Amino acid sequence: MQLAVNIVVLSAIYALIACGYVLIYRVSRVLNLAHGELMMLGAYLLLATAASFAGNPVAAIAAAVVLSLAVGILVYVFLMRKMTGEMVLAAVLTTVALGTLLRGLMVLIWSAQQQYPGQALGFANPAIALPGGGRISTFAAILVVTTALVYGGLFVFLRFGRWGVRMRAAGQNPLLAAQRGINLHAVYALAWGLSTLTGSMAGMLIALDSGLTSSMTVIGLKAFPAALVGGLDSLVGALVGALIIGAAEVLSIQYIDPLLSDVVPFLVLIAMLIVRPWGLFGTREELDRV
Amino acid sequence: MSEPALLTVEKLEVVYHRAITAVQGISLSVRKGQIVAILGTNGAGKSTTLRAISGFLGIDDARVTDGSVTFNGKRIENRQPNEITRLGIALVPERDKVFPNLTVIENLTAPFAPAHYNRRDNEVLAYQFFPRLAELRSRTAGLLSGGERQMLALASALVCRPELLLVDELSLGLAPVVVQDLMARLVQIRHELGTTIVVVEQSAAAALNVADYGYVLENGRVVLDGEGARLRAHGDIQEFYLGQTSSSDRRSYRSVKQYRRSRRWYG
Numbered sequence: 001m002q003l004a005v006n007i008v009v010l011s012a013i014y015a016l017i018a019c020g021y022v023l024i025y026r027v028s029r030v031l032n033l034a035h036g037e038l039m040m041l042g043a044y045l046l047l048a049t050a051a052s053f054a055g056n057p058v059a060a061i062a063a064a065v066v067l068s069l070a071v072g073i074l075v076y077v078f079l080m081r082k083m084t085g086e087m088v089l090a091a092v093l094t095t096v097a098l099g100t101l102l103r104g105l106m107v108l109i110w111s112a113q114q115q116y117p118g119q120a121l122g123f124a125n126p127a128i129a130l131p132g133g134g135r136i137s138t139f140a141a142i143l144v145v146t147t148a149l150v151y152g153g154l155f156v157f158l159r160f161g162r163w164g165v166r167m168r169a170a171g172q173n174p175l176l177a178a179q180r181g182i183n184l185h186a187v188y189a190l191a192w193g194l195s196t197l198t199g200s201m202a203g204m205l206i207a208l209d210s211g212l213t214s215s216m217t218v219i220g221l222k223a224f225p226a227a228l229v230g231g232l233d234s235l236v237g238a239l240v241g242a243l244i245i246g247a248a249e250v251l252s253i254q255y256i257d258p259l260l261s262d263v264v265p266f267l268v269l270i271a272m273l274i275v276r277p278w279g280l281f282g283t284r285e286e287l288d289r290v
Numbered sequence: 291m292s293e294p295a296l297l298t299v300e301k302l303e304v305v306y307h308r309a310i311t312a313v314q315g316i317s318l319s320v321r322k323g324q325i326v327a328i329l330g331t332n333g334a335g336k337s338t339t340l341r342a343i344s345g346f347l348g349i350d351d352a353r354v355t356d357g358s359v360t361f362n363g364k365r366i367e368n369r370q371p372n373e374i375t376r377l378g379i380a381l382v383p384e385r386d387k388v389f390p391n392l393t394v395i396e397n398l399t400a401p402f403a404p405a406h407y408n409r410r411d412n413e414v415l416a417y418q419f420f421p422r423l424a425e426l427r428s429r430t431a432g433l434l435s436g437g438e439r440q441m442l443a444l445a446s447a448l449v450c451r452p453e454l455l456l457v458d459e460l461s462l463g464l465a466p467v468v469v470q471d472l473m474a475r476l477v478q479i480r481h482e483l484g485t486t487i488v489v490v491e492q493s494a495a496a497a498l499n500v501a502d503y504g505y506v507l508e509n510g511r512v513v514l515d516g517e518g519a520r521l522r523a524h525g526d527i528q529e530f531y532l533g534q535t536s537s538s539d540r541r542s543y544r545s546v547k548q549y550r551r552s553r554r555w556y557g
């Protein structure tokens with residue numbers, strides 16, 4: 001039972017991060033390789049707001065969430081907007097540079113030491129006993145519920161929301177979208193905002209559950225195979241991919257060697273790229289061929 | 291008194307890749323409520339003119355290097371496409387005219403529409419002119435037939451509530467009976483909504499049947515223009531665009547006539 005709980009929790013973490021990769025790729029065909037750093041920035045923002053709103057954890061969390069959304073939009077407006085119309089490779093390399101810059105800045109500002117935003121906010125993190133003998137920490141449970149809500153919300157937004165449909169339209173044919181009066185910059189900024197928001201939520205919840213260090217970006221990097229295995233332009237794919245990567249990692253830790261935990265997601269990714277490069281639910285035609 | 295000009299193109303010059311001049315000083319005028327046809331063969335500059343009006347040149351590394359495009363008294367050349375759509379010009383492109391992975395209803399939801407129109411208003415408008423789309427509302431657009439796609443493309447352009455509708459090669463790949471039906475819908479749209487329409491066509495017969503006025507383009511210049519009826523009756527148009535030749539004309543004689551026509555048109 002505990003094994004299943006661990007798989008669900010780890011998969012939920014990867015899924016919540018992976019949907020950010022998918023949102024940006026689906027709309028603009030850009031792989032955001034700074035997503036792990038943006039996720040970690042969200043966690044550090046919570047640390048900062050926890051200090052600013054001492055004694056008012058709800059306000060601290062709300063401020064961190066709003067700031068995360070704003071960070072995503074600002075990254076697009078001041079950096080990625082310039083990349084519109086340029087080669088996708090240039091945009092991807094820009095995200096690599098952004099990630100490196102953010103990582104350095106965060107260490108400079110908050111140091112590389114382990115920090116605990118949960119303590120700063122005055123939260124305890126008691127374990128909850130589950131039927132069947134499993135246990136789950138409170139913030140891990142909140143993370144699983146949050147992932148479910150985020151995916152449900154994104155599904156409804158993209159399927160029924162006017163701006164959600166516009167995001168899908170812009171991802172399919174940006175020229176026609178512009179011909180139909182859709183402001184592509186607004187759509188891309190929204191995608192960056194939502195992507196950073198969901199990633200930051202994952203970062204905040206991981207930090208509340210188990211603390212925050214500058215090595216958190218590794219988790220963001222390990223969510224990337226989840227998005228690729230599922231198919232980079234599919235949210236359902238990201239969910240399934242996260243489950244596969246999460247299960248493979250937990251099972252390898254349990255039955256083979258805990259040292260494999262950082263390797264297994266990429267082994268699964270390589271296997272998938274060989275067998276089905278467009279992923280389980282991805283669109284085959286969307287791949288640029290070598 | 292005649293209606294004022296809604297769209298004025300003056301001495302427009304468009305250059306691709308800073309080297310190839312596709313449009314060489316075209317001037318044309320479209321009055322409110324008119325249906326105007328722009329005719330010409332491949333490479334005549336029809337679609338480039340339409341793209342210059344709708345702001346889509348930048349994508350192909352093309353620019354308006356001279357001249358002006360004025361819509362409702364505002365200069366619009368080299369503006370962003372979505373800005374131009376919001377000013378009241380909607381383009382139905384020649385290809386890739388619908389979002390193939392969205393359903394019909396989603397294709398009608400995505401376009402920008404003035405804030406006071408809700409989704410239901412947009413659907414009512416689309417089905418008013420294309421009732422067939424109501425039966426297909428849940429179908430993915432990529433699975434529609436050519437004619438149905440063209441209907442959806444026109445309907446989604448109408449959702450933007452344009453004052454000026456630009457239609458590029460409506461007849462492309464469609465059976466004559468379908469083209470005739472779609473041209474009749476354009477007339478209905480003009481009649482019921484008062485929308486001004488510019489149709490770019492290689493199929494002169496289809497376009498001149500509905501056009502109030504027409505321009506003939508060759509090699510990036512306007513070589514002939516006039517009222518639709520006058521163009522339909524014009525000998526050169528009848529021979530070279532409508533294919534109405536006398537059976538006694540021999541091919542060599544046609545070549546001579548083509549040479550004479552070129553001399554006349556290009557001066």
